Amino acid sequence: MTLRERAFSLWQATESRLDRAFGAGANPLRRLGAIAFLLFWAAAASGIYLYIFLDTSAAGAWRSVEAVSREQWPIGSVIRGLHRYASDALVVVMFAHLLREYLAGHARGFRWFSWISGVPLIVLLYASGIGGYWLVWDQLALFSATATAEWLDWIGMTSEPFARNFLSSEQVIDRLFTLFIFLHIGLPLALLAGMWVHVQRVSRPDSFPSRNLAAGTAIALVVLAAAWPVQSLPQANPAQVPATLALDWFYLFPHPVMYATSPGALWAMVTGAAVLLLVLPWLGRKSRLPVAVVSAGDCNGCGRCFADCPYSAIVLVPHTSKHLAPRMAEVQPALCAGCGICAGACPSSTPFRSSDAFASGIDMPGRKIAALRGELERALAALRAGPRVVVFGCDRAADVAAVRAADTAALSLICAGMLPPSFVEYALRNGADGVLVTGCADGACDYRFGQRWLEERFAGTREPHLRANVPRERLRVVWAGNGSLPELANCVASFRASLTERRPGDESIMRPKRALQASHAQP
Amino acid sequence: MTRTSPARYLLQAAFYLPLMVLIGYFSSAPVFVHLPAGEALLRLSIAHAAERMQACRERSQEELAKLPPNMRAAQDCPRERSPLLIELEIDGRLQLRTEALPAGTQRDGLATLYHRLPIAAGTHRIVVRMRDRPQGEFNYVREETLNLAGGDSVLIDFNASRGGLEFRR
Ligand code: HEM
Ligand code: SF4
Ligand code: SF4
Numbered sequence: 001m002t003l004r005e006r007a008f009s010l011w012q013a014t015e016s017r018l019d020r021a022f023g024a025g026a027n028p029l030r031r032l033g034a035i036a037f038l039l040f041w042a043a044a045a046s047g048i049y050l051y052i053f054l055d056t057s058a059a060g061a062w063r064s065v066e067a068v069s070r071e072q073w074p075i076g077s078v079i080r081g082l083h084r085y086a087s088d089a090l091v092v093v094m095f096a097h098l099l100r101e102y103l104a105g106h107a108r109g110f111r112w113f114s115w116i117s118g119v120p121l122i123v124l125l126y127a128s129g130i131g132g133y134w135l136v137w138d139q140l141a142l143f144s145a146t147a148t149a150e151w152l153d154w155i156g157m158t159s160e161p162f163a164r165n166f167l168s169s170e171q172v173i174d175r176l177f178t179l180f181i182f183l184h185i186g187l188p189l190a191l192l193a194g195m196w197v198h199v200q201r202v203s204r205p206d207s208f209p210s211r212n213l214a215a216g217t218a219i220a221l222v223v224l225a226a227a228w229p230v231q232s233l234p235q236a237n238p239a240q241v242p243a244t245l246a247l248d249w250f251y252l253f254p255h256p257v258m259y260a261t262s263p264g265a266l267w268a269m270v271t272g273a274a275v276l277l278l279v280l281p282w283l284g285r286k287s288r289l290p291v292a293v294v295s296a297g298d299c300n301g302c303g304r305c306f307a308d309c310p311y312s313a314i315v316l317v318p319h320t321s322k323h324l325a326p327r328m329a330e331v332q333p334a335l336c337a338g339c340g341i342c343a344g345a346c347p348s349s350t351p352f353r354s355s356d357a358f359a360s361g362i363d364m365p366g367r368k369i370a371a372l373r374g375e376l377e378r379a380l381a382a383l384r385a386g387p388r389v390v391v392f393g394c395d396r397a398a399d400v401a402a403v404r405a406a407d408t409a410a411l412s413l414i415c416a417g418m419l420p421p422s423f424v425e426y427a428l429r430n431g432a433d434g435v436l437v438t439g440c441a442d443g444a445c446d447y448r449f450g451q452r453w454l455e456e457r458f459a460g461t462r463e464p465h466l467r468a469n470v471p472r473e474r475l476r477v478v479w480a481g482n483g484s485l486p487e488l489a490n491c492v493a494s495f496r497a498s499l500t501e502r503r504p505g506d507e508s509i510m511r512p513k514r515a516l517q518a519s520h521a522q523p
Numbered sequence: 524m525t526r527t528s529p530a531r532y533l534l535q536a537a538f539y540l541p542l543m544v545l546i547g548y549f550s551s552a553p554v555f556v557h558l559p560a561g562e563a564l565l566r567l568s569i570a571h572a573a574e575r576m577q578a579c580r581e582r583s584q585e586e587l588a589k590l591p592p593n594m595r596a597a598q599d600c601p602r603e604r605s606p607l608l609i610e611l612e613i614d615g616r617l618q619l620r621t622e623a624l625p626a627g628t629q630r631d632g633l634a635t636l637y638h639r640l641p642i643a644a645g646t647h648r649i650v651v652r653m654r655d656r657p658q659g660e661f662n663y664v665r666e667e668t669l670n671l672a673g674g675d676s677v678l679i680d681f682n683a684s685r686g687g688l689e690f691r692r
Contacts, residue, residue: 020534021537022538089546092542092545143557150637153635164570164637167678228547230550239676240674240675243558243562243673244554245557246555247551250546
């Protein structure tokens with residue numbers, strides 16, 4: 001395991017621990033992107049309120065902001081606090097989200113678009129936040145505006161140093177202040193647009209937290225805003241330089257860094273960090289998996305793969321053979337993660353088909369459904385002592401080959417979500433006493449929806465269903481995650497202990513096989 | 524769905540609380556010491572188009588004849604401007620001597636200088652000198668005795684229309 005992978009198991013262990021307090025669906029560590037969206041909306045809403053009362057001149061701004069805090073106490077004060085703390089929390093949550101995605105290995109491979117489109121969001125968030133501090137026009141605002149101007153002047157974008165504007169009161173003109181307001185509205189709008197682009201690459205983006213999580217976050221922010229009111233520093237005065245400044249380190253830390261080093265050094269750090277983040281997707285090896293391939297003759301255009309693809313890589317197009325169906329699936333290779341979840345969704349992926357060399361409607365090159373059936377049949381034939389267990393695992397989680405034994409067959413899929421439910425039935429009908437499915441840690445599917453779709457298919461709430469006549473006590477799902485092999489072995493052992501061995505060929509637990517051919521198409 | 528038990532709410536609060544404290548604290552603390560106590564800040568900010576490197580020259584008749592008709596200007600003025608040479612002296616000690624280059628690929632734009640210098644509070648004799656031509660003596664000099672309190676901000680600017688270098692507080 002690399003250091004990154006080890007750090008990620010630690011992160012996942014923390015996530016699992018938090019599940020106990022929040023439940024997987026409302027676990028903040030699992031839903032950082034969604035919380036970031038929520039915090040953005042909280043800052044936007046409170047910002048609109050503050051803007052209504054803002055005097056948009058340099059001379060009047062300070063007083064008008066203080067008035068919201070003091071004269072509209074407690075409502076104004078809490079809303080001001082909400083604006084500040086939601087913005088601060090957004091920084092924390094965004095970097096936590098970045099760290100999680102990095103540790104999960106999501107900087108590389110087919111996710112490059114999500115990663116690259118995330119980087120400008122950092123810049124836009126900082127530009128929005130720092131500019132927000134200027135609207136108060138207190139000592140901190142003057143300090144921050146001057147420091148920013150000194151920084152920008154280092155590369156000499158304007159013919160005259162921008163910092164000159166802030167050097168004396170006569171030059172701090174209202175027109176400049178209008179620009180600040182324009183920036184503090186325009187930049188967050190650009191951030192929102194960037195956030196929208198950022199989630200285009202995934203289907204059903206998790207961009208709003210569950211009610212519980214949203215409520216918890218909102219309560220925490222309001223309590224914080226009420227308990228720790230935000231205050232301005234004294235009004236800006238260009239003739240004075242404050243000796244000490246109480247500043248917001250989440251947004252304004254670059255200023256002290258610049259004064260401790262130099263504007264040039266800060267530029268080097270910022271561009272260095274940006275370049276590093278931007279080249280990360282291409283550092284190190286992570287070859288892309290082969291993309292899904294549609295077999296037109298086996299596709300009836302049902303659209304299940306289209307509905308289940310976590311990366312919106314499938315489109316439905318007019319069928320090449322109109323007599324088969326009006327539509328068929330088409331994969332957009334540039335978007336495909338190669339996860340195989342579509343193969344698990346396709347009704348043509350059933351092993352109860354007669355032909356030896358059948359194709360699924362949508363198949364993964366090198367991991368065809370027909371080959372999977374062959375592999376399963378051979379593994380079943382090789383099983384000796386009982387009760388016989390078939391373990392289906394996933395390449396992204398613990399390597400299930402390690403539990404292979406005389407009584408245990410182990411097959412690894414690209415993602416657990418690639419498993420067509422009919423394979424469970426097929427295994428039980430062909431000699432297995434039980435089927436165990438495992439994969440990434442609970443709620444942490446590396447391909448986003450593999451676990452969810454699999455569980456829903458097993459529960460019969462999502463197509464294709466696992467047929468109702470399959471005895472559920474002979475099926476177990478264990479989200480064992482990565483690197484927990486002893487735990488997985490224990491799970492297999494305890495599952496086996498719950499199973500009774502059947503005589504080979506005994507199908508009394510289910511209806512006869514012949515009647516079931518292609519049955520899942522009409523559940 | 525199972526109802527959330529009170530114990531769960533407590534656990535959730537236990538998760539949120541440290542984050543709230545972290546965010547509340549670093550949102551305005553620790554204070555940043557921008558200027559040590561008892562110091563004032565001197566800022567030199569100059570933006571000025573200096574004289575040309577080479578004086579303009581009258582073109583001779585032959586030279587003019589060689590030029591295309593639309594380019595026959597009587598004078599040949601090389602665009603490049605001189606750098607600014609600037610000195611700052613405080614209480615008899617030279618604190619800064621620097622050249623500011625004109626902007627632009629042709630070096631024909633404004634030469635700018637921005638320099639911040641913290642200085643102990645008290646009375647100081649401050650001299651600024653500037654030369655905006657390629658050779659010769661400093662052609663702008665300004666000398667002043669300032670009585671500075673801690674936290675004072677002084678700007679040294681150049682304004683040609685007001686006679687050159689000036690101190691502003
Ligand atoms: C304001 C800042 C940000 C917001 C609001 C945000 C929000 C989101 C959301 C909602 C998702 C979808 C999550 C899902 O449905 O599974 C997502 C995914 C992602 N984000 Fe961000 N993000 C932000 C910043 C960043 C940054 C700075 C990076 C890294 C440079 C980043 C990297 C990623 C990656 C790699 C994914 C893809 C995850 C996957 O494919 O499974 N994000 N983000
Ligand atoms: S392999 Fe995965 S990403 Fe590619 S089309 Fe199928 S479901 Fe979508
Ligand atoms: S799930 Fe299979 S049959 Fe349905 S549209 Fe996709 S490839 Fe075609």
